[in-house]
Structures are given as C-alpha cells and as structure tokens.
Ligand code: C2O
C-alpha cells in the first residue's frame with residue numbers, strides 16, 4: 001500500500017450502472033431548462049464500496065462524441081476517460097463500458113472530458129463507501145454546487161465564444177445547489193439565484209453533508225457556509241476533523257463535513273466569489289424562520305488548506321523527493337489564452353516522470369486568475385498543508401504551490417485547470433511515465 005489508503009482488498013462484488021448522455025430538461029430553481037444530462041436527470045450519486053468492481057455502460061445520445069472521466073479515482077489508465085489519450089471517443093449512437101476496481105473510499109464525481117459538455121448538465125457524484133466507516137452519523141446529504149448557465153444565461157458555447165472574442169466574463173445565470181439524500185436516486189434542486197428556498201429535507205438531529213463544487217464555468221471559487229462545519233475529508237481522503245464556518249471550494253474539489261442540526265432551520269449558503277447572487281439548501285428539523293442569504297463572503301472562520309491534517313491512514317509515507325517538475329500556469333484574459341508552460345494543449349507533448357519515484361510538481365501561477373489544478377490517476381500530498389491528500393488544488397494568482405505523489409500508477413495522465421473555459425483555451429497537458 002504505497003500511497004496510504006489504497007487497499008488491495010477486492011470485495012468480489014460488481015456494481016452495475018447504465019448512463020445515457022442525452023438531451024433532456026432539468027428544473028433549476030423552478031425554471032425548467034433544456035440541457036444535456038445523464039439519464040434525463042441530474043442524477044443522484046452512483047454508489048459503491050471500496051474494493052467493488054464498478055461497471056458502467058455509457059451510451060452517447062448527444063450530438064458530439066464524448067467520454068466519462070472518474071475524477072479523483074486512482075483507476076487503471078485505460079478506464080480514465082480521456083478521448084484520444086486513454087480511449088477512442090464514444091461517437092454519437094455508440095457506447096463504451098467502464099469497468100474497474102475502486103481502490104479508495106471517498107467522495108468523487110464524474111463528467112465527460114470533451115469540450116464544454118461538463119458545463120451542460122453532464123456530471124454526478126460517485127460515493128465510494130468505506131467498508132469500515134469510522135464516523136457515526138444519522139443521515140447523509142450530498143450537495144453539488146454548480147454555477148448553472150445552460151438554458152438560463154448564455155449557453156456554454158456562447159460563453160466560450162464571448163470570452164475568445166474578448167468580451168470579458170460572460171455572466172452566467174445563477175447558482176444552483178442540488179441535493180440528494182442518502183440512497184435516493186435523482187437529485188432535487190434546492191434553490192438558486194439568491195432566493196431562499198426549502199429543500200424539503202427532513203432530518204433527525206445529525207446529518208452528513210458532502211459538498212463539492214462541480215461546475216466549471218466561473219472563474220472564481222465559491223464559498224459554502226453553515227454553522228459549525230466539521231470537516232472530515234478533503235477530496236475523499238480523511239483528515240483530522242477541523243471546525244470552520246466556511247469552505248472555499250474550487251471547481252472539482254470535494255469536502256465531507258459533519259454537522260449537528262439541532263431544532264429549526266439549518267441553511268447551507270453558497271456564494272460565488274466576485275459576483276452577486278447565491279444559492280442555499282435548507283435542512284429543516286422543526287419550525288422557525290431561515291435567516292436571509294448573506295450577501296458577501298467570507299463569513300466567520302474560513303478553511304485554509306493549512307488547517308487540514310491528513311488522518312494517519314491518509315498520510316503519504318515519508319520519503320525524499322526524487323524528481324521535481326515545474327509547471328508554469330500561464331495565460332491572459334485578453335486575448336483569452338490559458339496555457340501550461342506557455343504552450344496550449346498539445347496531444348503530442350509529454351511531461352515525463354519516472355515510475356516508482358516520489359514526484360514533486362511545483363505549480364507557479366504567473367497569472368491574475370485562480371486555477372484549480374487537477375491531476376488524474378493520483379492523489380497528491382500538499383507539503384505546505386501538513387501533507388493533506390487532494391487531487392484538485394486551488395493555485396491562487398501570482399503564487400506557487402507544491403504537491404507530492406508516488407509514481408505508482410503507470411500511464412498517460414492529464415494535468416489541467418478545472419475551469420472548463422481555461423481547459424478549452426488550452427490549459428491542459430499530459431504527464432506520462434517514461435518507459
Ligand atoms: Cu474532473 Cu480532467 O477532470
């Protein structure tokens with residue numbers, strides 16, 4: 001077990017799902033809009049247990065080729081879902097079966113790895129249960145933050161066009177918070193656009209929420225606040241619990257938190273950074289009023305990466321760094337060009353690393369923009385944050401950040417910013433194991 005939690009134990013169970021990428025309609029805070037969806041809904045979480053074999057048949061009925069990427073999972077490379085890198089794209093009308101063993105428990109998610117499809121409604125959480133879950137809680141609630149635009153504001157394609165034409169930030173429609181209670185297929189949408197609304201979730205006095213910011217269409221992170229959030233996991237891996245009032249969540253990041261609801265209305269407020277509006281989910285255990293949505297973040301104590309400490313099982317073993325790779329995050333808003341090492345995505349370029357080595361990536365952000373950087377197939381440790389394990393990390397404007405991992409999962413893996421429009425503009429590269 002070189003990287004902490006990964007367990008070689010295979011349960012022998014196979015969990016089957018079928019996902020069809022198709023046109024459909026979804027209710028966003030009371031407004032029914034056309035978009036692209038899996039199974040005609042923004043689906044509730046797929047669920048399986050660590051060590052299970054997950055088998056998902058994906059059928060493509062949208063008018064573009066697609067793939068599905070399983071974000072955060074250290075799976076075998078041919079199942080990673082990157083078109084023309086790990087598999088041929090799934091053409092319209094065709095299907096592909098993803099089939100792999102789940103190595104680690106945690107909160108993950110999945111989405112296409114083609115164009116702007118993720119910024120339509122094509123995504124959902126994937127919850128991998130820990131067979132020996134040490135936490136006690138009464139109820140689980142999965143929150144998904146998405147700065148939803150499709151059908152409300154400009155289409156993702158329209159936003160992309162406006163950005164490239166130098167029209168600055170095309171604003172999107174509003175923020176949406178989907179929620180699904182434990183085991184319930186189908187995610188209901190709580191509220192959006194700064195309007196308070198009850199999500200109709202009933203709870204006993206303790207619940208677990210697994211929030212994550214999944215949408216990729218806003219340039220800045222979102223703030224999620226609630227009373228006393230006890231953070232237990234970052235990007236699926238356990239941390240020593242730390243209590244805060246607010247989380248900053250970049251595209252692709254996930255946090256698990258425990259809350260004690262008490263009697264009354266308990267609200268989760270999601271505020272996008274740098275623009276007005278917001279969304280909320282209300283957990284109602286009794287009567288009483290819900291305070292208005294706050295208008296500005298930050299609120300109270302905000303989680304910083306340095307507040308996190310990996311739990312013992314999630315620590316990357318102590319080892320000296322064998323190879324350091326500098327990754328320059330480069331680009332400009334005008335013209336709208338986002339690059340790695342000054343070069344837009346080139347499928348023939350490889351950032352080479354050596355199998356079996358401890359690798360350090362140093363992200364150097366020389367731009368004025370936030371970049372939530374994600375590495376496929378591995379969970380890295382942040383030396384500047386007590387070695388906390390993550391797979392997506394916000395690199396703030398004009399700053400450096402190092403991440404360490406063991407090169408123990410051979411293949412060609414993407415490394416990219418999780419802002420969908422930055423990726424579309426070129427902020428992606430392939431890291432590959434030297435033969
Ligand atoms: Cu959510 Cu290439 O990643």
Ligand code: CU
Nearest residue numbers: 371417419422
């Ligand atoms: Cu970016």
